[in-house]
Amino acid sequence: MADEKRSAQDLVRLLRGRGITMTELAGELHRSPRMVRKILNGETSGALYRETLEEIANTGRATKVPPRRRLKDGSLMRIRGKAADGEKTMITPEDPGGKYTTERQGGRAQISTAFMSEGGRIIEARIPKGKTAKGRTTANQQLVQLVRNAAKGQAGNKQKQITARVTFANGRRMEVNTYNASTMLKRIKEDGGDTLGWLAREAGNRYVNLDTSDVPITGVTLNVVTVPKTEAYQRESAAGRIRRTRTLTDAEKQRAQQKAQLTAAKQRRRRRAAE
Helix, strand or coil, X not given: CCHHHCCHHHHHHHHHHCCCCHHHHHXXXXXXXXXXXXXXXXXXXXXXXXXXXXXXXXXXXXXCCCCCCXXXXXXXXXXXXXXXXXXXXXXXXXXXXXXXXXXCCCCCCEEEEXXXXXHCEEEEEECCCCCCCHHHHHHHHHHHHHHXXXXXXXXXXXXXXXXXXXXXXXXXXXXXXXXXXXXXXXXHHHCCCCHHHHHHHHHHHHCXXXXXXXXXXXXXXXXXXXXXXXXXXXXXXXXXCCCCCCCCCHHHHHHHHHHHHHHHHHHHHHHHHHC
């Protein structure tokens, strides 16, 4: 059978025959072992996972993460799982957005800047994995200063925008967001000057159910560009508001809804217990 014709079930059988466990395959697919068993037993076609399984079969490693199923409005389809209190319920799964790199993460702290035209620059930071490593503290301080330098370059009808991208210790790469340089600096300061911690939380706000608390950031790219100030920006500045109120992301809205549902469920159980 030609390689391109192999089904997801064929590939799971092949990989299992090479000694790869269900749990290991599930980890590479970012799914549960139950899903891998369903593919193996023919209960689902596994079409979403075929490309990643093919990559593992051909190269021995996976850099492509199968996407989650989405509804027509673009939101993630809910799946069966456990709530925070351990009860079985329907939950919104983690969004596996972003690509993965096989490059070794961590190592000595290194920050470099490439200067572009019209005050633009690309800042690349490589950061140690250890949460208490001296290099992480140094990187935090240097990144704040670099954002401050970018914010200083705003004058007249021009503003600096910074697009932030991060790499986590597990190799996951993703774009966080694009910010006005002054706004980004202000938010980092409000977070105690912890650039890496702030970026991790921002990434968690961007992607649904992304837990950034255990996997440290090991790489940061800040792409700084000069753009004209918009009419909305000018109006906000004229009114003395240098920063707009931040609107909640879809991820934050979903978390707030889930928290409210969990709180309501606990209150109902307490009322029943008191009756």
